[in-house]
Amino acid sequence: MVTTLVRNGTPRLGLRAVLSDAPSVGEVRHCGDWREVEDALGAGRVDVLLLHEDDYVRDRGVLAGVRRRRPKLLLLLSSDDVREEILAGPPVPDGFLVEDELTASAVEDALQRTLAGEVPMPTSVTRGLLDRLRESGQHRPREVSLTARENEVLLLLAEGMSNKQIARRLGISSHGVKRIVASLLLKLGAPNRTAAVVTAIQNGLITC
Template sequence: MTDPIRILLVDDHPVVRAGLSGLLSSQTDFVVLGEASNGQEALAFLQQHPADVVLMDLRMPQMDGVSATRQIRAHFPGVRVLVLTTYDSDSDIVRAVEAGATGYLLKDVPREELFRAVRLCAQGEAVLSPPVAARLLGRMRGPGEVSLSVRELEVLSLVAKGLSNKEIARKLKISEATVKTHLLHTFGKLGVDDRTAAVTAALERGILRLEG
């Protein structure tokens, strides 16, 4: 039996935290370690209690979600940050992803999608909800100068849809090692270091287009 995913909830609204806590606690593979009302409290909590995933709101007093995400990724690199917010502006999304967020969801996300996103983020998989991907797509500045191979595009498009390396390998009938190789080549071409940044860069440059 695998260990449960340890979650920290960060939101300045107590009612939202209580609702999320009840929702996530319904899953046997989740454990809600605690709650914080701003980024400073989140950092202090993580110093005492190791978490796997931080569910992060963006706009909070004292320290906002973007600043907190940047600090968490710097000081607790093993902790994944999943942004869960009502804000879907271009600048909010890009700032959060650039700060190191592994995923970005809106608060009207269906519960099953939220559960799936938490599980994927715990594995280090990128998660962008369709409305967020669409916002990034709207930031396209024209055709991208970077040229990805057909297979690299296939792999990256499946990453954008939230599939894990194992799922991508199964779908494309290739080995998981080959998937990783394609991703490393893609990272190099796009000048990024991780899956979420690769999807963001490809969408912004018009290299990748998501259906739906």
């Protein structure tokens, strides 16, 4: 069950088109305001709330209440330049989509990864965060000690790889990847994988 709140006309129409053909979507409800989102949450389980970044920033207080209902939050960005208000959180989105990359395959992949607890973060978003960090010439002091294997997994997460892809790349089991990711979340103090990647970038743990 996917519920959307995207009020901007052009991306809203594009999103409707791609969601109507997404194999992983059983039901979709397009909302025009937060009251309709609350109605959708009250009517039954909402697995993914797909929200435009404008509503995320403007209605942070409302969103905090929605997140207590535990839907996954997938954020649609106007560009690959993520606003500081979004990175500041809470709540931290579970994944990102970019308007210019709003294709059927991108949405389907993002939904499947979000529901699997993975991190759908387009490469353009990761690159934009890294560029911003380099341009500022500043980052938070590195206070996190990661093992060599954790560093490997973290870099692959930042590339947007799934657990299975990471397992194949490193020659380990998917269960092993899950265990390493859990350790990364704990060490980085991150509630989800997206937050872990963002925190790692901000702390200079990902630099290329």
